[in-house]
Amino acid sequence: DTGVSQDPRHKITKRGQNVTFRCDPISEHNRLYWYRQTLGQGPEFLTYFQNEAQLEKSRLLSDRFSAERPKGSFSTLEIQRTEQGDSAMYLCASSFPYGRTDTGELFFGEGSRLTVL
Amino acid sequence: AQTVTQSQPEMSVQEAETVTLSCTYDTSENNYYLFWYKQPPSRQMILVIRQEAYKQQNATENRFSVNFQKAAKSFSLKISDSQLGDTAMYFCAFMKHGSGGSNYKLTFGKGTLLTVNP
Numbered sequence: 001d002t003g004v005s006q007d008p009r010h011k012i013t014k015r016g017q018n019v020t021f022r023c024d025p026i027s028e029h030n031r032l033y034w035y036r037q038t039l040g041q042g043p044e045f046l047t048y049f050q051n052e053a054q055l056e057k058s059r060l061l062s063d064r065f066s067a068e069r070p071k072g073s074f075s076t077l078e079i080q081r082t083e084q085g086d087s088a089m090y091l092c093a094s095s096f097p098y099g100r101t102d103t104g105e106l107f108f109g110e111g112s113r114l115t116v117l
Numbered sequence: 118a119q120t121v122t123q124s125q126p127e128m129s130v131q132e133a134e135t136v137t138l139s140c141t142y143d144t145s146e147n148n149y150y151l152f153w154y155k156q157p158p159s160r161q162m163i164l165v166i167r168q169e170a171y172k173q174q175n176a177t178e179n180r181f182s183v184n185f186q187k188a189a190k191s192f193s194l195k196i197s198d199s200q201l202g203d204t205a206m207y208f209c210a211f212m213k214h215g216s217g218g219s220n221y222k223l224t225f226g227k228g229t230l231l232t233v234n235p
Contacts, residue, residue: 035223042210042227042228043225048221104152104214106164106223108161
């Protein structure tokens, strides 16, 4: 198993442009999470999926943000009309292997760093 | 809503010595997990240790141990025999669990930057 992978690792964009991040979770995990982390802060919860169902969204996830997990495997996080305040590291994590005990542990990817100019 | 507080933004320790990182949390839940995650510079976050709230015994993982005080809502991490590779940001995190959509998400503290000096 190669772990959680995220793409791209770095994205620089101009204000007003749209960006999309992709996350491939650990294959046997059915929960997938998106977090945002700004410099010197702890990760803040954005949203999570169980299989393809989006079970919770944070108030941080404004109308410009949308996340999908169409087939219960990979997920995308799109930010439309980016603003400078969107500059952050976007972390994806997965958990809960099918048919095994849920320990609560989340496995994180290395993140996608967004810089909005 | 749950909150997690880490009151030490930065700490340092000499190699081979012991250091304790503090964490307090606030919740009205009875069924939850607590975690310490480590985030090395420019690397992914990994789990250091976890504690289930219903267990009175403190969790240990090799050089890492916790002091879990449920009534005081305190969850500190002790690192013994500190190594240079322990240099990282350490996050305390809370997760309630059970049925329901709002469970199973982590709430993090702001982190403590630990530097191990040679």
